[in-house]
Amino acid sequence: MRYLILSDIHANLTALDAVLEAAKGKWDKAVCLGDLVGYGPDPNEVVEKIQSLKAVTIRGNHDKGVSDLTHSEDFNPVARAVLLWTHDQLRPENRAYIENLPKGSKPVDDFSIVHGSFLDEDEYVFSPMLAYEDLLESPTPVAFFGHTHIQGGFVLRGEEVSVLSSKPMPGKMIFPLTIEPKIKYLLNPGSVGQPRDGDPRAGFAIADLQHHLVEFWRVPYDIGEVQLRMAHAGLPEPLILRLTFGR
Ligand code: ZN
Secondary structure, three states, X not given: OOEEEEOOOOOOHHHHHHHHHHHOOOOOEEEXXXXXXXXXXXXXXXXXXXXXOOOEEOOOHHHHHHHOHHHHHHOOHHHHHHHHHHHHHOOHHXXXXXXXXXXXXXXXXXXXXOOOOOOOOXXXXXXXXHHHHHHHHOOOOEEEOOOOOXXXXXXXXXXXXXXXXOOOOOOOOEEEEEOXXXXXXXEEOOOOOOOOOOOOOEEEXXXXXXXXXXXXXXXXXXXXXXXXXXHHHOOOHHHHHHHHHOO
């Protein structure tokens, strides 16, 4: 079974479409690690597309924020402004879908998915120290997380955690990672709709654990088109600009 691993789409339909085009015919089942909405201009379209994929999906902090605006104080002013805008834009049936997304972590066949971390769905796993606790907590040798928008992750060999910078180089679209026995992996597919690791291309992963393989992908998409739609919707300028740089 080949899995398409999506995370942090953030209402960016153009990026999601580019990902689905690149991944066409290469996966059997889709999973989504949360943050379908927030930041981007296409919340309804992204929610409907994820539903059409029948993806196993858990909620992210933006999905939680848009479902219950009392959480909106947890967000910075820019993110909060988009949260309120998204709340107004979502059609009732799409908001109901977001509200009913389950909280992670969640087992999916022989791996697990979380938005932030196993200990706290809102935690950012940036450092090996945080990853260590999470790797111990993970019930499966391979787990996927999102939230940081940084493709790559962490591996635990014995007691030692190391950082995995498994990103395709500029000009390359795929970085293949061989999954080895007796090692635990906490892997981030990267963000589809708002990368923050310096590569503006949409990030995702394809996992085929029966064949011990995880591919990390980056695909270009029409960033300018999304930025125009964001400007049209009156979304905050810093969010429009950061897509250019992937920061
Ligand atoms: Zn996110």
